[in-house]
Amino acid sequence: MASPDQKTFFASRRWTSHDGQAKITLICLEDTLRTDADESTLKSHNCGLGEFFRIINGKIEKTNFIKTEVFENVAYVPNLRVKLERINGTPFFVSALLPKAMCRDLNLPNGNYTVTMNSLLAPEQLPLGELVHFEATNVRSLDAPNLNDFPLIDLAIHKNLGDLIGELPAVPVLPAPFGGAKSRPVSRASTAASGDDELVKGVGFQKKKYPNKKPKNNQGVVGKGFPVKKEENQEKKPIVGAGFEVPKKEGNVIVGEGFVANVKSQVLRGVVLSITENPKNGVNTHFLWILDRQAEGRFVTKEYKLAPGHFFEGTFTQSPNQKWNCEKYGKQVPKPAAIDGGLDYEGKIWFTVLINQFEPAGGNRRFAQATARYFGNVVEGELDxxxxxxxxxxxxxxxxRRGVGEKDYVWMVLEILPTQA
Known part of the structure; x- marks a missing residue:
């Protein structure tokens, strides 16, 4: 086994402990041992999520030699060259730079590929007992290229691919601050930082105060979750925004070329998960959870600024791609008695709910789960x-709300609360 000075660690995932402490899961590349560290400790050594480092004489020394990307709380290694092998019929990927990774396509032939790697929520076991801590996505074959699959690549992208598939770069690739060479969009369940704007706040589970400066083209309206502040009388200004023109409607029918689709509106209840404010055009994009449909939704407006945890009733429509949008804010509604919640230190919203109908992991279900009223499926967390x-x-x-993989979001358990006597 390698000595500590010979071990390289990958800061692969961020998670929050039951007492609100930010943790980073570290995976040793040499022996694949998995351990957790306080994110504050790594930051004190100028190291964060998505970075590689060694511990030399008690000090953390970064050794970033692979390009990484950070999305939500997970670090990804893109465009990594690997080889697909099998043990007793179970496929897995082997890399010269990272430990083995699980392959989800059981019919994929052995050969050479490029993939995107990320750490698993929990290790999985190969037939001979070896634990695997990574999985691979965005799989692309290198053995049978198809010219139609390779569009023209500009010089900058070509250079990055050359660095990864060919020789390693002479100069280490250093990720941007706070992990990763890139940062992707913030979580749909996190509160984006606001500018110097304030409309009228909608109090959900309040975390921060907004300055008193008000942007142009905005009208203050709703309150802070519990309760709503009274509206201030302000002169309404036209809503101005660039983009595609909204199709004209005849009744509830959208008229245009091709098919004619009926768009039915429904009055539903929702709660604000997070808000993204655009100080340039005054547009506030609210990311919602629709209680009556157990689905995500959005509310884009210049008139309202609703804080995370604000429960309201509105008029919703569902697009052909099954996305829900709030077309009109109705009124604030009481929080359902079975739900409570708040914001963590990062401004991310959480809820406490009652669960039932437990289902163990197995088959196509990777994690044990249960159901909660208004929220649907709830999956178990990463910690014991x-x-x-x-x-x-x-x-x-x-x-x-947590991201699983690259595009999937689930309600995940952060803590199992003790039963009250």
Whole structure:
């Protein structure tokens, strides 16, 4: 086994402990041992999520030699050259730079590929007992190229690919501050930093105060979640914005070329998960959870600024791609009695809910799960204290919206709350 000075660690995932402390999961590239460290400790050594480092004489020394990208709380290694092998029929990828990674396509032939790698929520076991801590996505074959699959590549992208597939770059690739060479869009369940704007706040689970300067073309309206502040009388200004022209409507029918689709509006209840403010045009984009449909939605407006945790009733429509949008804000509604919640230190919203109908992991279900009223499926968390069992039926848990993989979002257990006597 390699000595500590010979080990290289990858800061692969961020998670929050039950007491609100930010943790980073570290994976050793030499022996694939998995450990957790306080994010504050890594930051004190100018190291963060998505970076590689060694511990030399008690000090952390960054050794970033692979390009990484950070999305939400997960670090990804893109465009990595690998080879697909099998053990007793189970496919997995082997890389010269990172440990083995699970292959999800059981029919993929052995050969050479490029993939994107990221760490798993929990390690998985190969047939001979070896634990695997990574999985691969964006799989692309290198053995049978098809000219139609290769569009023209500009010089900058070509250079990056050359660095990864050919010789390693002479100069280490240093990610941007706070992990990763790139940062992708912020979580849909996190609160974006506001500018110097304030409309009228909608109090959900309040975390921060907004300055008193008001942007142009905005009208203050709704309050801070619980309760709503009274509206201030302001002169309404036209809503101005560039983009595609909204199709003309005849009744509830959108008229245009091709098919004619009926768009039915519904009055539903929703809660604000987060808000993104655009100080340039005064547009506030609210990311919602629709309680009556157990689905995500959006509310884009210049008139309202609703804080995370604000429960309201509005008029919603569903687009052909099954996306829900709030077309009109109605009124604030009381928080359902079975739900409570708040914001963590990062401004991300969480809820406490009662769960039932436990289902163990197995088959196509990677994680044990249960159901909660208004929220639907709730999956178990990464830590031992967040694993679900049949004894959890009828218990309250603390949940938060979390990204799984590259595009999927789930309600994940952060803490199983003790039963009150």
């Amino acid at each position: 204290g967040t694993k679900l069992t049949s004894s959890c039926n009828g218990k309250k848990v603390k949940i938060q």
